[in-house]
Structures are given as C-alpha cells and as structure tokens.
Amino acid sequence: MARLFTNGGAHFVDYGSASDLDNLAAFTYAAWIRPASFPVGELIIVDKATGALVRELYATNATASFGCYVDRVTTDTDQVAAANTLVANTWHFVAWVWDGTISRLYEAQRGEALTEVAYVTNIVGSGAGEDTAAGSLTIGGRSGDTAATFDGRIGRAWVYRVVLTVGELQNLMTGRWIRSNDCLIYSLLGRGSPEPNYAPGWSNAARTGTVTGTSLAAGAPLSPPFGADAAVLVAVTAAPAAPGPTLRTVRSALRW
Numbered sequence: 001m002a003r004l005f006t007n008g009g010a011h012f013v014d015y016g017s018a019s020d021l022d023n024l025a026a027f028t029y030a031a032w033i034r035p036a037s038f039p040v041g042e043l044i045i046v047d048k049a050t051g052a053l054v055r056e057l058y059a060t061n062a063t064a065s066f067g068c069y070v071d072r073v074t075t076d077t078d079q080v081a082a083a084n085t086l087v088a089n090t091w092h093f094v095a096w097v098w099d100g101t102i103s104r105l106y107e108a109q110r111g112e113a114l115t116e117v118a119y120v121t122n123i124v125g126s127g128a129g130e131d132t133a134a135g136s137l138t139i140g141g142r143s144g145d146t147a148a149t150f151d152g153r154i155g156r157a158w159v160y161r162v163v164l165t166v167g168e169l170q171n172l173m174t175g176r177w178i179r180s181n182d183c184l185i186y187s188l189l190g191r192g193s194p195e196p197n198y199a200p201g202w203s204n205a206a207r208t209g210t211v212t213g214t215s216l217a218a219g220a221p222l223s224p225p226f227g228a229d230a231a232v233l234v235a236v237t238a239a240p241a242a243p244g245p246t247l248r249t250v251r252s253a254l255r256w
Helices: 166-173
Strands: 003-007 012-014 027-035 042-050 053-060 065-070 077-081 092-098 103-109 119-123 137-139 151-160 183-187 198-200 208-212 215-217
Touching (some): 027 166, 053 092, 065 103, 103 166, 137 151
Antiparallel strands (some): 003 215, 012 137, 042 053, 053 065, 077 119, 092 103, 151 183
16 A cells, blocks of 8 residues: 655645535544654644634644644634654554534554543634635645645545544544445545556545645555555655655556
C-alpha cells in the first residue's frame, strides 16, 4: 500500500468542497498516522477550513499528542489529548467524532483496543459550527499554510457524515468496511491510481483527491490492516522549484 509522505512545505491532499462535505452537523474523521517528528504548530491530519475558520484534526508539537478544533458561534470546540499520546515513528489509529453535543478523541497503536484519550484540554463548546463551506477538505496539510503540514506518513483516512460508535471505529481500524452509505471519503492514498498525483477516495461519493507537493511512498511492510507492501513502487517528489514544490510524474503500478 502506498502511503502519503509529507515532510513540511506545501504538502497535502485536496478533496475539494462538494456540498456533501460542507458544514456537517455530525462527522467522524479517522486516519492511520505515523508521525516522524513534532515541529512547531498544529499539524493537519484532516481539515475542513475557510480562512481562519476550521474543523480540524491535528497533531501537536506542544505535547507530542493530537487534538481537534471547531470554530463555533458561541464557544469553540477545543480538545487536546494527554502528553505523549503519540510516539514518533510509530503507527497510530486516531479518530474524532463530533455532532455539536459530543466531541471525543480516540487512539490506539496496532494490536491495541481503541479507547477514548485522556485530555489536557477538554472544551466541547456550544453553538452552531461556523461556516466552512467555501474551503476544501484536505488531508496532511492545507493550501496556503505550509506551517500546518503533517510531518510523517498517513495511511488510510476516512470522513463520515455520522458519529461512529467505538465498536464501529474498532472495526474500521482493523480493516472492516463500515457504513459505506455514510462514508464521504475513504482514502487509500494511492491504491490503484495510475498517476502519483491522485489519491482515490473509495466511498459512496467515489471522489478523487489531488496530491500537492508531496509523494505517495512505500515503507517497511506492515501487519494488517495494511498488508505487506515492501514491493510497492514509489512515486517521489522532485526537489522544490520556484515558485513552489512540484510533483515528478512517475507512472507507477501502485498495488495493494
């Protein structure tokens, strides 16, 4: 399986701003992530933003952890998991469920049971979410904000228009297909893509994201749900050239 590799700069996957992604009343963001380091700032895992208004799941350097944020009319949702929840160069499954009334973060490493995190900041907030309809849904970073790029690898990533239960998230984490009709994005970040600058979203919407300034790369073989991927061909980035980073068009038979 190819996995999105980001290491700073303008690197992200853009899934656009279709109406079914806009201002969701309830949602689940989830992803397999392998942080390489925790540089300064909030590092985007999954994000839907318009200007300074965000609905984002992010890793944070402040505590080697991760958190979530929703700009809301009355009080913003602002939650951060306990320090050292994330370990560098280690795969973690992270998930965030939100419906305006509840907001919860979950985490597990491979082979562990998924549990809700302990929090150092835990503000669920109140009021309607601010309007982020004009902005794209992105994975790994966001356009125009290079400081927000995730540093590491992102495997599968999901966006649902419902709050998944802990049991459903555990099944998702271990490779089972959950509630396909409610899945807006299921990104394998390279599976079956004939060109390295597209990340197919295998969901009820069947949308495709565009990879900007980064690579889809193979890593060491992983146990399920990833499968052995040592033989996967690699799409690599060229050295950045003015005015910004570009992708080398490497035609690869990316395979699972």
